[in-house]
Amino acid sequence: MTALLEVADLRASYGATRVLHGIEFSLGERSITAVLGANGAGKTTTLRALCGMVRTEGEIRFAGQRIAGRRTEDIARLGIAHVPDGRGTFLYLTTEENLRLGAYARKDKRAVARDVERMYAYFPRLKERRRQQAGTLSGGEQQMLAVSRALMLAPKLLLLDEPSFGLAPLVVRELFGILRAINAESGVSMLLVEQNAAMALELADHACVIETGRVVIAGTAAELKRDDGVRRAYLGY
């Protein structure tokens, strides 16, 4: 397995407070890697660090290039899309404008138009709401819009920060099914931060656990499912 993303000794701070103390993991091409961990462990910060949204030190290699210290917009243009904590929807723009913005960095106009239709095929509800202000969408619809907007970048790597947050179990199941299909069809890798560990390990091939800014366990999803500590702390049996 060739690594698409390699992270070593990644540290990050908010002001004077250091939150990540040397994160280390790698993620293969076409892989879905789950990141588990308690509230406040540093999962969101890890994703932010990958996108240059917090002050970071350490090594981040993406598709062979060093991206630590680069500007967020340049990292996005390299092909890393981010569904951020809180969804990051452009609330006052329409659903379709949100999708078009997702593809802002792309030059292939015709493929963009095709991809808008592809998103509508994955999420027909978005098509019904295409001319509606995104702020008026339901929570589930907004999460689907956030995922679609990120995919419109045609990324090599998709970062997902708790996509199941606030969604009904049935909607989560639908969303994860579509993520699996997209991964299988277009081979986009995913780094999936999730509170819902059982479902995340179901979808992912690899996983790691972050505790207070460090990776404490890493392995295949199957290995983590069998791990006693993981089972007790995150799977609840």
Add this chain to the structure above:
Amino acid sequence: MEAVLLQVLAGLATGGIYASLALALVMIYQATHLVNFAQGEMAMFATYIAWSLVNAGVGYWPAFLLTVLIAFVLGVLIERVVIRPVENAPVLAVVVVFIGLLVILNSVAGWIFTYTIKSFPSPFPPALGIRYMSPHQVGALLVTLIVLALLYLFFRFTPLGLAMRAAAQNPVSSRLVGIRVGWMLALGWGLAAAVGAVAGMMVAPIVYLDPNMMSGILLYAFAAALLGGIDSPGGAVVGGLVVGVLENLLGAFVIGNELKLVVALVLIVGVLLVRPSGFFGSVQVSRV
């Protein structure tokens, strides 16, 4: 009845100019959440550039276009050089920078061009006049409407316009989709300066050209922007037209021309008291 119609039409002509300047204020407000007090002086300075070009023998319309272009570039430069460094500074610091910009532009204009009042040409042929409006009033209204229509089309239908709207309302998400937010803000300043330049050139034949020509106009524009909702471009345009018409009607029939500026102040205070978010603006819980 005819006298009323006359005042309404005259009000629309000046109201269009308030509307453009109000729109410039709104564009900056949406990106910075602050009112650019120097917007009027930027327009005044651009009008002097137009005046210099025309005096140097450049034809009116080439001078007009060149001025709009120069104003755009100056607007971008002002953002990059003066506003950028105080991007994350406290509100008061930015307000001081705006006021400093106002004073500097005013004095530099006075220093270069002197404070003597100059006349500024109107490009519109007499044939443009109609029964109730002078050629300049008709022309200014037309030019304003064209500018507003172009801006609408730009923001509504081009990817760059969409990106500028996105960058103003959600910079973090904008960066995540690859938008260079800093440049979008600079472009916003450029566009606002360009729109202001048009307003200046359209109003100068009426109020004459001097370094303080925009102070009253800016007050009306501010009233217009507040009336429409300081974060609503469409509201600013409607607000500008309403303020223009009100100003003329009240000036002609109620309070007389000497007290017209009071209309603007009363409107500003009234709107702030009764409906702080204006009539088209989004109600917002305090930010800053």
